[in-house]
Amino acid sequence: MTIPDVAPILPVAQSRRTLRWLRTDLARRPRTLVATLLVGVAAAGASVVPIYLLGSLVDRVRDGADVSDLWPLAVVIGVAALLGGLGTGVSTYLVTKLGEQTLADLRESVLARALDLPADTIDESGRGDLLSRVGADVGAVGKAVSQVVPTMINAFFLGVLSLVGMAGIDWRLGLAGALAIPAYILALRWYLPRSAPLYRDERMAIAARAQVMVESLQGIKTIDAYERHAHHRDGISVASARARDLSIAVFTQFTRFVGRINRAEFIGLAAILVVGFLLVRDGADSPGGGVTVGAVTAAALLFHRLFNPIGMLMFNFDEVQAAGASLSRLVGVVDIALPDTGATSGRGDAEPRDATVEVRDVRFAYHPDHPVLQGVSLTIPAGTRTALVGSTGAGKTTLAAIIAGMRDADSGSVTIGGVRVGDIDPTRLRSHVATITQEVHVFAGPLIEDLRLVAPDATRDEVLAAVGAVGALDWVTALPEGIDTRVGEGGLTLTAAQAQHIALARLVLGDPRVVVLDEATAEAGSASARDLEDAALAATEGRTTLVVAHRLTQAAVADAIAVMEHGQIIQFGSHAELLRDADGRYAQLWRAWETDAVTPAG
Numbered sequence: 001m002t003i004p005d006v007a008p009i010l011p012v013a014q015s016r017r018t019l020r021w022l023r024t025d026l027a028r029r030p031r032t033l034v035a036t037l038l039v040g041v042a043a044a045g046a047s048v049v050p051i052y053l054l055g056s057l058v059d060r061v062r063d064g065a066d067v068s069d070l071w072p073l074a075v076v077i078g079v080a081a082l083l084g085g086l087g088t089g090v091s092t093y094l095v096t097k098l099g100e101q102t103l104a105d106l107r108e109s110v111l112a113r114a115l116d117l118p119a120d121t122i123d124e125s126g127r128g129d130l131l132s133r134v135g136a137d138v139g140a141v142g143k144a145v146s147q148v149v150p151t152m153i154n155a156f157f158l159g160v161l162s163l164v165g166m167a168g169i170d171w172r173l174g175l176a177g178a179l180a181i182p183a184y185i186l187a188l189r190w191y192l193p194r195s196a197p198l199y200r201d202e203r204m205a206i207a208a209r210a211q212v213m214v215e216s217l218q219g220i221k222t223i224d225a226y227e228r229h230a231h232h233r234d235g236i237s238v239a240s241a242r243a244r245d246l247s248i249a250v251f252t253q254f255t256r257f258v259g260r261i262n263r264a265e266f267i268g269l270a271a272i273l274v275v276g277f278l279l280v281r282d283g284a285d286s287p288g289g290g291v292t293v294g295a296v297t298a299a300a301l302l303f304h305r306l307f308n309p310i311g312m313l314m315f316n317f318d319e320v321q322a323a324g325a326s327l328s329r330l331v332g333v334v335d336i337a338l339p340d341t342g343a344t345s346g347r348g349d350a351e352p353r354d355a356t357v358e359v360r361d362v363r364f365a366y367h368p369d370h371p372v373l374q375g376v377s378l379t380i381p382a383g384t385r386t387a388l389v390g391s392t393g394a395g396k397t398t399l400a401a402i403i404a405g406m407r408d409a410d411s412g413s414v415t416i417g418g419v420r421v422g423d424i425d426p427t428r429l430r431s432h433v434a435t436i437t438q439e440v441h442v443f444a445g446p447l448i449e450d451l452r453l454v455a456p457d458a459t460r461d462e463v464l465a466a467v468g469a470v471g472a473l474d475w476v477t478a479l480p481e482g483i484d485t486r487v488g489e490g491g492l493t494l495t496a497a498q499a500q501h502i503a504l505a506r507l508v509l510g511d512p513r514v515v516v517l518d519e520a521t522a523e524a525g526s527a528s529a530r531d532l533e534d535a536a537l538a539a540t541e542g543r544t545t546l547v548v549a550h551r552l553t554q555a556a557v558a559d560a561i562a563v564m565e566h567g568q569i570i571q572f573g574s575h576a577e578l579l580r581d582a583d584g585r586y587a588q589l590w591r592a593w594e595t596d597a598v599t600p601a602g
Contacts, residue, residue, distance in 0.1 A: 010129050012200075013331035018324070021331050025102050032101075036094040043087025044157035048165045049080040051305055055169065055298025062293055091157075092150040099145030106327075107138060109334045116338055131214060132207040133333055137326035144323030148316045155309030162302045162309075170291045173299040176275040180268025180303075184310065187260035192321075195253050199321045202246040203329060209239040265307055272300050350424065352417025352432060355382040355513035355544040357403060362412035364398055372398045374567040375412070380560075382417075382513075385545040387555035389589060390564035396548045397518055399564070403546060404435045404516045416514055434512035438550075440496075440503045444488035447476070450502060451483075454510035466508040470535040472501035500532050504539040515540045518548040533557075552593045561586060 013021070026033055057073050114130060167174030216232040276296030357380040364373040372395045380386045388396040401407040403414055405421045414421045416432060424432065434454075443450050451463050458466075464483065467473050475498065479485040485492055494502070507515065517536060533554055536547075549555040556575045563571035563578070563586045571578055571586050578586035 010133070010329075011332040011336060013328045013335055015324075015328065017335065018328045018331050021334070022102070022327070025105055026098070029098065029101065032094070032098055036091070036098055039087060039094055040091040040153055040157045041161075043084055043091045043154065044161045045084075046080050046087050047084030047158055048161045048302070050077040050084070051162075051301045052165050052169070052298055053077050053080070054301060055292070055294035055296075057294070058297045059292045059294030088154055091154055095150040095153050096146055099149050100142075103138070103141055103145050106141070106330055106334070107134075110134060110138075110330050113334050113336060113338075117336065129207045129211055130333070132203075132210040133326075133329050136206055136210070137203070137329050140326040141323050141330065144319055148319040148323065151312050152316055152320065155312040159306055159309045162306050166299050166302050169295045169299050169302075170279070172275055172279065173272055173291070173296065176271040177268050177299065177303045177306075179271045180264045183264030183267050184261070187257060187264060190260060191253070191257040195250065195257075196321055196325075198246060198250050198253060199325045202243065202250055203322070203325045205239070205243040205246050209236070209243045212236050212239045261311065265310075268303055268306075269300065272296075272303050276300065350419040352415075352419045352424070352513070354417045355432075356380065356417055357514060357544055357546070358413075358415045358418075359399070359403065360413045360415075362399070362402060362409045362414065364395075364402060364407070364410050372567050373402075373409070376564075376567070376569055378562055378569060378572075380544055380546060382544050383542055384559040385540065385547060385557075386560045386562060387547045387549040387558035388562050388564055389549045389552065389555050389586065394564040395567040396564055400435070400516045400518050400546055400548050403514075404433050405429050406435065430512075431510070432512060433514045433516065434507055434510055435516040435518065436500075436503050436507060437518040440499045442488045442494050442499050442502060444490055445486060446484050447479070447487050447502070448483045450487060451505055451509060454506045458509050463505075463509065466505040467501075469508050470501055470504040470539050471531060472498070472505060472535070475501075497532060501535060504532075504535050507539045512543065514544045514546075516546045516548075529553075552590055563589075 053073060053076060057070065057077070060070060060073070110133070114134065163174065163177065166177050212232075212235050216236060273296075276291065276299060279291045280293055280296055357378075359376060359378040362373055362376045363371065365371040376395070376399060378386070378399075388399065390396055398407065402409050403421070405414075405424070408422065416424070421429065421433075443453065448460065448463055451466065452458050455462070460483075464473065467476050467483070476483055479492065487494055517540070529551060530553075533551070536554075537557065547554050547558060549558075549561075555561045558575070560572065560574060561578055562569045563584075565585060571581070571584055578584060579590060581587055
């Protein structure tokens, strides 16, 4: 089985744009940035001093100096080494802090943009891609910020000052050590062009794997119903195998890179030792004068000391490239253009006169060749309840999303109280229209704060009243700490039915005029379905309500029922009226419902 290209991936920022974003964010903290650079240079300088002085110590010992002449130099070496170690620690802390502040800015920007993205953008690209960015990509950048970047910056400073120190001992020794530079450059020129595409493909493969897994988990009930387990399992296997194979390819490329780095180290150290031997042997007769054994020792140690920092720089390029790819993917989310909501005449100022919902000739398609809604018209009078029923793919959820303002129709109009949904300020639209789906999230923390998400100023009595209105007061008060019990991650895990109760209580606290219930009681299980249906009736009492009915008992108690098929409303009326047409689609659905013995209408 191959992985189908079912959705376009969210955009990825170009390298120049990513670097520009990074520079802009760092420029917001000039003092911290300058302090970090200065401390890093000072720490590297202090780390080089002991090796530089060690050459002098070797020469003094070779010349037979007294112990009294040696210990002051040894003390200086020890103090310099201590200062270098402390400075490196402080530099690491400052670099990590600066990086974490930058990452925090990026996370906030990505989250803000993700929350503002239209639902159809997320659906078209796939939730797995977005989840992989806010999960795996943030993790990759975070690891680089806390572990890789501080090490590489300190290694860079140490490497530069070590080369300067070698040249200061003797330019010929410095030149000998510089012979390794072309080998290092050739290694990078071989590695970078080959590895960058691999890292990009690896991140995309991880996103594709996440997408396939998320879709399979979210659609598990549909997969069970159609017995498509093998198909989706094969899809996950293919996606996982591709991500695995790319990770192996990345590692293989890296091991070949290591061999080239070792070759460069051999060239540099061998050149220093050979040139140093010749200079010491020829002494003053050599062109430019001779050098001492101590000087050669110091130069060789300085170059050997470079093995670690240069190795850090080179070997961490894979981490840096992985983090760079992830950073580009995150900046790509930040740069996604939001739909133009520029002001038109009176836009955002109009207030609905009532809660009547009017749908007029609405058409919508995710793809031009596959229309989902084909000229749908519907009226839901203020304070009444209308149910949408129909087979899977009929367009019920799409119509509900358009009425709720979560999607824009391709043509046609949706009004609330005479005002087009698109002309209501988005921040105020949520106070007019609320949506509850089968996907209910319980946030970590005290239950009362979870309930106050939609009404932060609600009093304790108001929260308890909302809980009581949906029939949840008994189980809430029975919790270990009542309404103050910590729930969600790190706290008490609520059942699916309890989570739906919480969502309905939030609805009561939010007090919207129009409510859209998209299979809001479908996932709680048959044992709690009737209780949740009663809770939904109580929560929506007096509100204009559209119910995407999963259970036909929800439709039976509605004021009106709209039967949808192939993106059109083919029947409309009350439960009793639609049953009179024995050959109609609703009557067929009802008979099938009763035959399956799924909670007959009461």
